[in-house]
Amino acid sequence: MADARHTLGKPAALSRKAELTLRLATAVGDVAAWVSRITGRGSGASIRGQVLTRLAPTAFADLLQGRRILAVSGTNGKTTTTHLLAAALRESLGAEAARLVTNADGANLRYGIASALAKNRSADIAVLETDERVVSDMIALGRPEVLVFLNFSRDQLDRHHEIKALGRAWRVALDQAGDAGPTIIANASDPLVVWSSSTASRVVWVEVATLWSADAALCPGCGTVLTRLRSEGRDRWDCPGCELTQPSASYQVEGSSIRLPDGQVVVPDLQVPGSFNISNAACALAAAVEFGVDPVTALAGMHTVVSPAGRFATVQFGATTARLLLAKNPAGWAEALPLAASDPVVLAIDSVAADGKDVSWLWDVDYEQLAGRRVIATGPRAQDLAVRLGYAGVEHRIVPDLAAALAGHPHPVDVIATYTPFQRLLKMGGLR
Amino acid sequence: MSRPVEIVVVYQSLLGIYGDRGNAMVLRSRLLQRGIDADLIEIEPGDRLPASGAVYLLGGGEDAAQVSAVKYLREDGHLFEAMDDGAVLFAVCAGYQIAGQTFTVGERDQVIEGLGLLDVTTRRGTERAVGEILTRWQRPDGTESLITGFENHGGFTTLGPGASPLAFVEIGVGNANDGTEGAVQGRVIGTYPHGPVLARNPELADHLLEVALGRSLEPLPNDEITELRRQRVAAIRRQGSRR
Ligand SMILES: [Zn+2]
Numbered sequence: 001m002a003d004a005r006h007t008l009g010k011p012a013a014l015s016r017k018a019e020l021t022l023r024l025a026t027a028v029g030d031v032a033a034w035v036s037r038i039t040g041r042g043s044g045a046s047i048r049g050q051v052l053t054r055l056a057p058t059a060f061a062d063l064l065q066g067r068r069i070l071a072v073s074g075t076n077g078k079t080t081t082t083h084l085l086a087a088a089l090r091e092s093l094g095a096e097a098a099r100l101v102t103n104a105d106g107a108n109l110r111y112g113i114a115s116a117l118a119k120n121r122s123a124d125i126a127v128l129e130t131d132e133r134v135v136s137d138m139i140a141l142g143r144p145e146v147l148v149f150l151n152f153s154r155d156q157l158d159r160h161h162e163i164k165a166l167g168r169a170w171r172v173a174l175d176q177a178g179d180a181g182p183t184i185i186a187n188a189s190d191p192l193v194v195w196s197s198s199t200a201s202r203v204v205w206v207e208v209a210t211l212w213s214a215d216a217a218l219c220p221g222c223g224t225v226l227t228r229l230r231s232e233g234r235d236r237w238d239c240p241g242c243e244l245t246q247p248s249a250s251y252q253v254e255g256s257s258i259r260l261p262d263g264q265v266v267v268p269d270l271q272v273p274g275s276f277n278i279s280n281a282a283c284a285l286a287a288a289v290e291f292g293v294d295p296v297t298a299l300a301g302m303h304t305v306v307s308p309a310g311r312f313a314t315v316q317f318g319a320t321t322a323r324l325l326l327a328k329n330p331a332g333w334a335e336a337l338p339l340a341a342s343d344p345v346v347l348a349i350d351s352v353a354a355d356g357k358d359v360s361w362l363w364d365v366d367y368e369q370l371a372g373r374r375v376i377a378t379g380p381r382a383q384d385l386a387v388r389l390g391y392a393g394v395e396h397r398i399v400p401d402l403a404a405a406l407a408g409h410p411h412p413v414d415v416i417a418t419y420t421p422f423q424r425l426l427k428m429g430g431l432r
Numbered sequence: 433m434s435r436p437v438e439i440v441v442v443y444q445s446l447l448g449i450y451g452d453r454g455n456a457m458v459l460r461s462r463l464l465q466r467g468i469d470a471d472l473i474e475i476e477p478g479d480r481l482p483a484s485g486a487v488y489l490l491g492g493g494e495d496a497a498q499v500s501a502v503k504y505l506r507e508d509g510h511l512f513e514a515m516d517d518g519a520v521l522f523a524v525c526a527g528y529q530i531a532g533q534t535f536t537v538g539e540r541d542q543v544i545e546g547l548g549l550l551d552v553t554t555r556r557g558t559e560r561a562v563g564e565i566l567t568r569w570q571r572p573d574g575t576e577s578l579i580t581g582f583e584n585h586g587g588f589t590t591l592g593p594g595a596s597p598l599a600f601v602e603i604g605v606g607n608a609n610d611g612t613e614g615a616v617q618g619r620v621i622g623t624y625p626h627g628p629v630l631a632r633n634p635e636l637a638d639h640l641l642e643v644a645l646g647r648s649l650e651p652l653p654n655d656e657i658t659e660l661r662r663q664r665v666a667a668i669r670r671q672g673s674r675r
Pocket residue numbers: 219220221222223224239240241242243244
């Protein structure tokens with residue numbers, strides 16, 4: 001690090017027995033991951049982690065020890081922000097970039113994190129994308145120095161029926177960690193994030209630009225309907241029923257630029273598109289600065305990020321050139337739809353567990369904005385999408401098979417996909 | 433020219449967690465397709481509901497939102513006035529629960545008084561009901577129609593003597609795993625299949641409109657919806673037979 005305040009050491013030594021168990025489990029996990037890859041079942045990260053954790057039950061906790069950890073969580077933007085933050089830190093490490101380990105593939109549950117860490121035991125800095133459900137364990141077991149909370153919106157309601165319960169768990173974990181807890185980099189514009197962070201000993205607030213506020217109607221603290229205030233040309237939320245109010249932020253997103261705590265305004269030169277990625281960059285920048293990286297170096301690193309885990313990647317399918325956009329929930333669609341400018345545009349919908357089994361969310365997405373363009377509806381739930389588009393007055397055609405939907409486009413097409421078809425597209429395009 | 437039919441979406445920010453606005457969009461569109469002028473009116477807490485609506489829609493939401501919605505609707509009062517004037521209330525999931533006599537919230541099962549528009553009570557169930565649901569609905573003309581949807585609720589609902597079941601469960605949990613689903617009482621219909629249930633079930637949508645307008649409507653054949661219904665019914669039965 002540019003900053004020499006922190007002493008950096010090798011990851012802490014485990015007991016001889018624990019070390020042997022972990023090594024053996026890692027070796028077996030590697031074999032399982034290799035089998036998974038060659039049989040085409042996936043990248044193997046999750047399988048490696050599962051095997052590893054079965055043979056060495058404390059692997060997740062053990063592998064976190066002795067590293068300086070930065071964790072990234074929230075509903076949307078975790079993968080991209082993790083890539084931006086890792087790139088910022090690598091830039092600062094220069095020739096020592098191999099000291100950094102990250103779960104770049106987006107495998108963000110305990111297995112995925114354990115897998116990434118097991119592959120790189122000697123790395124002493126870890127940038128870890130962390131699922132919302134794993135955050136409490138990460139705080140307790142990993143003692144991260146920095147934890148980024150991006151946003152909190154409804155996602156796959158058949159699994160997480162109450163997002164507030166997650167926020168409550170974070171509050172408890174932060175409270176228990178006390179002064180030893182992480183510095184939180186948190187989105188001040190999101191009431192649930194603010195409430196969830198309010199037991200932390202130290203928070204750096206970032207005010208982001210957001211297209212989605214439908215999940216933030218009620219005060220998470222007292223249940224009163226939140227109001228919007230306008231001051232100094234900016235909208236702020238406020239609870240008339242209790243103390244909770246939008247904190248004034250150290251970092252502010254203003255259009256395509258970011259105002260730093262010292263008043264300096266920087267324009268991140270990103271290769272990932274969209275206003276929400278400016279917001280992600282602002283959070284990554286704040287986290288990097290908190291870790292001791294100077295903003296100029298951090299921004300130079302972030303510039304190198306092109307297609308985090310395949311997001312925004314341009315892929316060739318036969319003669320068709322396609323750009324891949326991932327949208328996992330209504331907030332994600334609100335961000336992705338304005339980016340998808342092609343005509344026709346391909347929308348791919350599935351409803352297995354990773355996508356959310358319930359496709360009711362189709363009616364929370366403003367597909368009406370596609371009117372005047374042609375949509376190709378594909379994926380196992382293309383019929384649900386077709387009915388939605390019919391009511392939206394959008395011209396469309398159903399091509400259930402993903403490969404057929406992508407065949408024979410003379411001009412580049414944008415593809416927005418839910419999680420499962422997105423992973424399939426990466427594989428079909430040779431990116432995974 | 434008659435006044436547009438008003439479809440009132442009640443507190444989308446509180447009771448709109450599952451794409452519930454879709455039901456209003458479907459109702460409006462099905463009127464417009466028949467040449468009947470219709471307005472979609474979305475009301476948030478702080479603004480008064482119109483008392484002139486033909487159909488009012490309550491959707492899904494979390495515990496705290498349910499409690500707030502009841503409080504605001506009581507203070508507002510216009511929903512009750514509209515119901516006295518013959519409006520239709522279509523209440524889904526959390527909205528169904530609050531339309532009843534009482535429901536419970538929180539881990540300590542605090543009992544909350546509902547709107548009292550349906551003679552039903554809701555308590556926490558033995559386990560959360562999450563999944564596709566298929567029910568048989570007896571239409572007013574005596575014919576049967578299948579309703580398909582997705583249910584996701586922790587509460588189990590018991591019907592009092594004033595309410596009758598909307599439908600009978602073929603696959604899924606419904607009211608309380610007792611074979612019944614939803615409730616009807618006068619012009620109030622409550623049901624668990626949430627979000628855009630009317631998109632998948634156009635006959636139910638048209639039934640609501642017919643009750644609200646007091647006249648019958650000609651059918652609107654749509655191959656895409658027919659195919660969607662075929663696919664969903666087949667998928668749920670496949671899944672159900674594996675249970
Ligand atoms: Zn409050």
